[in-house]
Amino acid sequence: MTARGVWLAAASTLWCPWALCSAQNQGPTPEALIQRGLMALQSRDVPAAQRLLERAVESAPTDARAWIGLAHTYQMLNLHAEAARHATEAERVGGDNPVIQHALAMFYSDYRDWARAAEWEERYARKASDTDAYLRAVSLYLQADMPRRAAALGETALEMAATPALNNLLGKAYTMAGETEKGLHHLQAAVENEPYDESLHYDLGYFHLRQQDFAAATRAFEAGRKYFDKSPALEIGLGIAAYGKRDFHEAVSQFLHAAELAPQLEQPHAFLGRLLQHAAGRIDQVTERMRVFHSEHSKNHFGPFLYGQALLAKLGTRRDEETMAKIEDLLRESIEREDEFWEAHYELGVLLEKRRDFAQAEEHLRRAADLNPSASKPHYRLARVYQRLGKSREARQEREIHKIVVERERAAMRSDGVAEELRMLEAGSP
Secondary structure (H helix, E strand, O other): OOHHHHHHHHHHOOOOHHHOEOOOOOOEOHHHHHHHHHHHHHOOOHHHHHHHHHHHHHHOOOOHHHHHHHHHHHHHOOOHHHHHHHHHHHHHHHOOOHHHHHHHHHHHHHOOOHHHHHHHHHHHHHHHOOHHHHHHHHHHHHHOOOHHHHHHHHHHHHHHOOOHHHHHHHHHHHHHOOOHHHHHHHHHHHHHHOOOOHHHHHHHHHHHHHOOOHHHHHHHHHHHHOOOOOOHHHHHHHHHHHHHOOOHHHHHHHHHHHHHHOOOOHHHHHHHHHOHHHOHHHHHHHHHHHHHHHHHOOOOOHHHHHHHHHHHHHHOOOOOHHHHHHHHHHHHHHHHHOOOOHHHHHHHHHHHHHOOOHHHHHHHHHHHHHHOOOOOHHHHHHHHHHHHOOOHHHHHHHHHHHHHHHHHHHHHHHHHOOHHHHHHHHHOOO
């Protein structure tokens, strides 16, 4: 049952059977209207819920269940101003009722107002002494980027039940707050107490990656692999750790394994696309994985791009018109699906340069440079193409720009380490 279903079920049980009708032939009582309205809301019969709960509010304006039920109803009808007004009234007349507190937390969660949702869920947790509610409140504070509030509430909950899930959340909270030693302690405690939870191993390994302790990250992911030997997330984590150690051969192996385990998952294929220059001896394997990924994503611009990029890397310096035509079709397919994806324009420019179509190569390389001015590769290629076209002044300008951008990229790499890779890893977390 969903969180909304839980509070609806709880609210709809708070009625007295003898009060369903105020008197014979006088129609349903407010209690009956509320019960029937909340049941209609639970079954997603929104028109009936609106009709019944509006009648309930008119006849029982101090019953917060009707107000919060209507708030959720108006939310589902996209009448957001009315939803907010009814939620505010529910707070006023029933803010001390734990059922209403939980319902308000769900209401604000739906609007991604994580801070208000966390505050109401915390009130509910404390009032009801509900350990699951404490977990939800801590998680909501983390989503609200309030790690110290999350940690303080988590420590309170820890006195009630030191569960692995709670230790995991506390580890994240302390880490976000900059208290990494405490963060590591709780993340390790979570794994030790529940080794059969894949996400706990993942979070511990991810912590070490964020600290750029790649050896410790490797140990954490390998420990998880003992229990979950078919986890693409753990394999991707091991690939990132190998990348951080500059063991590119091992990184390619891990990402290939992850891609085999999850042929539909974007992250391992994206990582492989970044490591094509280190996959020369296994380019056939990589290309096959990209072909499968493309077949799994008939509408995604990334599928044809990665497959075309791998075929282009496999082509190398050879001139095979049939293969080049296939690559061009794939890259144009990617651009047609997403014209602002700079890398597809760049790879198409590289291909067109190889085909000696310098005018079109210039067009796509220029587009790539405009879409991502901080990338050095388009400027390098543009300088070559301009030279071929006899545009010496433009070629000289692009070489100067390339020199500046390369220095910025090196500085960013020194300061950020594997930051971009971690963002991609986070996007693929379990």
